[in-house]
Amino acid sequence: MKKEKNAKTAAKPAPSLKKDREMPFYVVKRGDAAKTPGRSILIHGGAILIALLLCGIATIFVTGDNPISIYATMFKGAFGDAHNLWKTLQDIAILLCVSLAVTPAFKMRFWNTGAEGQVLISALATAMCMFYLGGAVPTPVLMLIMILCSILAGVIWAVVPAVFKAFWGTNETLFTLMMNYVAIQLVEVFLKVADKSGSNTVGPNLLKHGWFPELFGQKYLLNILIVAVLTVLVYIYLKYSKQGYEISVVGESENTARYIGVNVKKVIIRTMVVSGALCGVAGLLLVAGTSHSIDSNLVGGRGFTAIMVSWLAKFDPLMMVLTTLLLVFLDRGASEVTTNFGLNSAYSEILTGVIIFFIIGCEFFINYKVMINRNHPFFKKKEQEAAKEVL
């Protein structure tokens, strides 16, 4: 193919060569010194503010309500009373857990788009343990088996694409993406086997055993505590452990990693094991700690949202707490607004999309600088005119 290309381009120059392609502006990369945290916070904050304003304007158009009462409704929906607040915290915990799971892989530039499937398959493993072993073995033993099975399921789902990536360079984005749908259909099989009535969920009436205990009368408190501990652990793992350092070296440059004697294949597989195990915990929390039921939409796109959360937080687990807070607030707030006005709840997805567009867009202004091309005819002319006026 290369040869063909050379022959053809040599025979006749590409038409665009003839035209003068100088632009009035050009882009240069900022040095690391220019990327101060202050600037970054300023730009990010500005982007989020603009995005929120835009969302507000769109919401005014859609609902016809005044902006202050819309934001008040959103706030009420997310933090209004004790029930809403706990629900919000719980949503944050689950999304944060999935985000923590995808982060080590992302830091390694392994584009795991399969968190959705990894969480779902471990949710399935948990539900199967509850369904088949519930009542047959004492609860502590059941709990232990559930934890082991769900983590194992997540690890298997994550490590298969990793092995193929490590040894044959198989495209991991597409591979993990496909694994999601295999997991979804496996859940469907279980639903049909477990519930002969043909319903689309297997609910708490069939999964009676192995529920997480309530702490201080709060259903979700245990989930939140587990995720809080995991957040700190992942932070330490990525920032202070040798393995965490190897991950970032492989992510920066595989060649460098190989040069300094890192076994890249081993790092890829090991990191995906960690990633899958964390997804396993998320699946466990979802079934045993939250819904006590399973259906094929249990994860509800969190696997994909987690990718955005992790990216927006620049793979920093502590920053991820803030980004999940932002996205969950939007989601719960927007659903409150749409319920009030009898509109479709998908509105929150539009808002999430807009916010993320702005945040990823603004990163350009952190990493690059737009410069004026003084040699461009446009500016030359202006300069000449200015000079004439002075004369």
Place this chain on the structure above:
Amino acid sequence: MFEFLSQFIQRSILQGTALLFGSTGEIITEKSGNLNLGIPGIMYMGGICGVIGGFFYQNAAGRSINPVLAILIPLLASLLGSLAASLIYSFLTITLKANQNVTGLALTTFGVGFGNFFGGSLIKLVDSDVPSIALTKIAKVYKTTLPFAEKLADSENIFGKILYWFCQTFLSYGFMVYLAVIIALVAAMVLKKTRVGLHLRAVGENPATADAAGINVTAYKYFATCIGGMIAGLGGLYYVIDYANGVWSNNGFGDRGWLAIALVIFAVWKPNLAILGSYLFGGLYILFNYIDGASMQVIPLLKMLPYVVTIIVLIVVSMRKKKENQPPASLGLSYFREER
């Protein structure tokens, strides 16, 4: 048996056409080095924008539907919607050099939300008195088949019957089914035989080399992503107006967008192979209807098949390392001239 086969093929083609639009669009996009994971969202956008256009036209026109306008208005609205979505993606990934995976996923979130929101709330938003969005009149125009296909039906002899089956199998569709095939064939031709296609492939393989050879990388990337997005958007339009008879149902489009992306791998980045692949996937998608005694537990396993097949193709392609079957070398990477 013959009749059964003919019916099965017909259903597969009807089911596969939406996938064909999506995968042709994604192939063109990926050839420029942009891995657009926003295709599912773009297909929703294309679908809902066509529906919005058609809804307003059908309400305005009342009883007298002009067939030309009934086709053009939803078509143009759909193209505009998917163009807008592709422009968001292009601007973020090409001009602002944002990460393609994240941008694509955000676009999918946005597009699916956009589709479901307007699909679910359009009637309330415009204060219309109809109970639900049903573009049946427009769907009828879209589903108009070739005039002679019906007439051949009543022949008595064996040739007549074969001809009838032939017509049923291959000529009984609305124009969009043929449009999908034509677009795929044209795309294959352009990619393989023309200078534009060569430049596009060069941009996807190695943008720095293409840039050095005087090819305008940015323009090619924008162009390919937008054209690809618009073609994919037609898939959404086809699904709602033709396949679903003009009735929008939330999440009705399902996972077809991801299946279209899977198809790109299955077709090893060749639009002409995507034609066969999409009908095959379409057939796999509906196979469970045709298996006698398929119990409820087996249906999901059959639905899993397209994905498993895709995974196997992906693995085999990466193991064999045949040059012409590889993904474009710079797939998923944004290009910045000063970077080495």
